[in-house]
Amino acid sequence: MDEQSARTMQTLLCEMAKKMYHSGLVAGTWGNLSARIDADYMVVTPSGMNYDTLDPKDMVIMNMHDYAYLGSRKPSIEYFMHAELLLKNPGANAVVHTHSTYALMMASARKPIPPICDDQVQILGGDIRVAEYSMPGTIEMAKTVAEAMRGRAGALIPNHGAVTIGETLEKALLASVILEKTAQVYIGTLSLGGAVQLDHKDVESMHDFFMNKYGQR
Numbered sequence: 001m002d003e004q005s006a007r008t009m010q011t012l013l014c015e016m017a018k019k020m021y022h023s024g025l026v027a028g029t030w031g032n033l034s035a036r037i038d039a040d041y042m043v044v045t046p047s048g049m050n051y052d053t054l055d056p057k058d059m060v061i062m063n064m065h066d067y068a069y070l071g072s073r074k075p076s077i078e079y080f081m082h083a084e085l086l087l088k089n090p091g092a093n094a095v096v097h098t099h100s101t102y103a104l105m106m107a108s109a110r111k112p113i114p115p116i117c118d119d120q121v122q123i124l125g126g127d128i129r130v131a132e133y134s135m136p137g138t139i140e141m142a143k144t145v146a147e148a149m150r151g152r153a154g155a156l157i158p159n160h161g162a163v164t165i166g167e168t169l170e171k172a173l174l175a176s177v178i179l180e181k182t183a184q185v186y187i188g189t190l191s192l193g194g195a196v197q198l199d200h201k202d203v204e205s206m207h208d209f210f211m212n213k214y215g216q217r
């Protein structure tokens with residue numbers, strides 16, 4: 001592992017953890033993030049620490065294959081899920097996990113979010129599935145969540161919360177914000193008779209446009 005890359009990722013992750021804390025997506029210390037350092041190592045937020053006082057060196061460097069970690073801080077208990085999602089999604093370099101309110105409503109009802117908003121399908125890739133239930137912090141949960149994430153940038157974790165991935169920490173955090181907003185919109189539309197779902201072909205083309213053609217070169 002390259003020391004300099006590890007330090008850089010610790011600094012970026014610490015900044016993003018504070019940004020997430022102030023985004024309103026998480027309450028207290030509930031929520032965690034990770035970022036890939038290289039093919040073998042990731043950096044993950046520590047377990048149960050106050051986000052406001054976090055320092056880059058508190059970010060835990062962990063081997064994604066055998067879960068051995070460096071330093072004295074304990075990693076987030078969800079490290080299996082972070083490692084699994086980074087290993088299964090080579091195009092993603094960051095994972096954001098929250099217990100945000102509207103996503104948690106859908107996750108607790110164990111109902112998927114159909115494709116209803118443009119930004120949802122562009123960024124998250126389509127409907128948002130609910131993983132099979134398993135206990136938090138287990139390797140089983142890591143596997144069921146990775147399965148629900150197939151071809152998507154976000155998934156719901158039953159009775160627990162949501163998780164998103166992205167090419168960068170910024171993109172993974174944006175995906176979490178979009179997922180939470182989509183859940184809120186979906187729940188809101190239920191009082192209006194329900195949202196009209198986007199057509200499958202439009203979902204594919206909007207996602208493709210966003211991934212390949214949108215923005216500045």
Ligand SMILES: [Zn+2]
Nearest residue numbers: 031078160161
């Ligand atoms: Zn959690």
